[in-house]
Amino acid sequence: MEDEMGEPIPQIAHRSVSNEVAITVADLDVTYRTTIEKRPTLKQAIVRLGRGKRSVRTVEALKDVSFQVNRGTVLGIIGHNGAGKSTLMRTVAGIVPPTRGKVEVVGRTSTLLSLGVGFNRQLTGRENVILGGLAAGLTKDELEDRYDRIAEFADIGDFIEMPMRSYSSGMAARLAFSVAVHLDPDILLIDEALSTGDAVFKEKATERMQQLVDNSSTMLLISHALRTIINMSTECIWLDHGKLMMRGNPEEVVDAYTEYMHVKKTSAVLNDM
């Protein structure tokens, strides 16, 4: 399938989904308590204290969300900006703990989140790969085993030995994708991370994701491109202001969502929202 620009749209063929449960989310609330400033400082705190202002703000990012996902499912997650999609994913990854409720995850998760790739730009691509893997719980031997495959898949040549500050954003994204898919995750979490990279890499990425699906890995997928959600997922959930609105067949959920948002279902909306 192709869009008007002639770019292939990733598509995944699905085998039967297992009846084993991979992810259970039960009565989940997540509330953030944060300061108003992005970079809080002592200076601001003192100034505010003098004025007697409150500094903490709470945001209920998820409210009473419950669902289960079987192994082998590709679950699309859609919703407006700030609906809580990323929060849901980070809770499943164990990065953000629930405020109430419970999340149970069977197997190892690997994350490919939109919040930037390559954590230390002074270090080389190789060092970032190794450190990312060690932090995620792989052993040094396991990483030794996989390193060549990761480097080859990312296909960034000698840059792998250079500090990541010299990388283009495309190169960094490819390396991050390569790491995420080569950790052999039981559950792969992808947050808006498929739009980076050129057509050739996209195709390669889709192929690799197909492999993971064939091996009955579970995938959670957030994308603004609703067409990607329809093409790639077996099921879809729709979040609105932290509430689970609907769950079901991707096409139907996307339909209901676009209708609800009072947006016409034009091709432009579908491909790039």
Place this chain on the structure above:
Amino acid sequence: MSETTETVSRPVQTFLPHRAGLPRLSTYFVTLWRRRHFAIELSRASMRAAHTNTFFGQFWLVISPALNAVVYFLLVNIIRGGNSGPDFFLHLLAGLFAFNFISATMSAGANSVVSGGSLVLNTAFPLLLLPWSALRTAFFRFLPSLIILLAFFSYFAFIGPHPVACDAAGACVELNTVHFSPVQLMAIPAFMLIFVFAAGLAALMATVQVYFRDTTQFLPYATRIWLYLSPVLYYADQLQPWMLKLEYFNPLFPMLGIWTDTLARGIMPPMSWWLGSAAWAFGTLLIGTFYFISREREFAVRI
């Protein structure tokens, strides 16, 4: 098809609300231990990136604190009218090196979490590994300075100018106050306490920095004042009695005291200093670590 490949056992992870802000500590520390190689590799990679492992990198690590010590020595001698000898110089050197280790751990620890970037945002792992990695780096940068200390000590013990004492009759004897002694071995447990203290400080500073991003800007001033209040530029036993009372609140007073007294002067410090040091060290470790862990879940949404 998938039914046939289900012999692999998969770990089940359950995420529940934290009780009293703390995760389950047994799980936390088991995971921490399993992933220790992350902290080690991060420290190694950072040292590589800073060229700490090259010849000139090492050279600089040794030379810069030594020059620092010389400057302070001259300063103190000018103020005091030039009556400090080699034994004081060694005390200054040892004290300054240990102090530098502590202040380096503090500033690197403060930066450890906020510079964790997308790793902190995207990966679930015990973040305590970040300040610990900073601690390891600071320790390996401290080690070369011991060589300087050994070199100066040997020089004063075996070769250097020795003060001379003459009696009324004009007969003089050479006095050498610097010599190796078994008491110096007690510097090892003394440093261990300093290390434990630094580990607590690293975690504490890492947490504070997340909430107050200007901490690292204030830190240099705070450490400088702390240095002047600690027995580095003077001997602990030179303090006025009223000052000594205040030093109950300075952890570095007993801690640097046991370190420099054993290592540089070869004298055994009083038991109260040992106990005070141990209390400060383990107290700080406990408070820093638990403060860090109780706030850790917020880091991923605050940086």
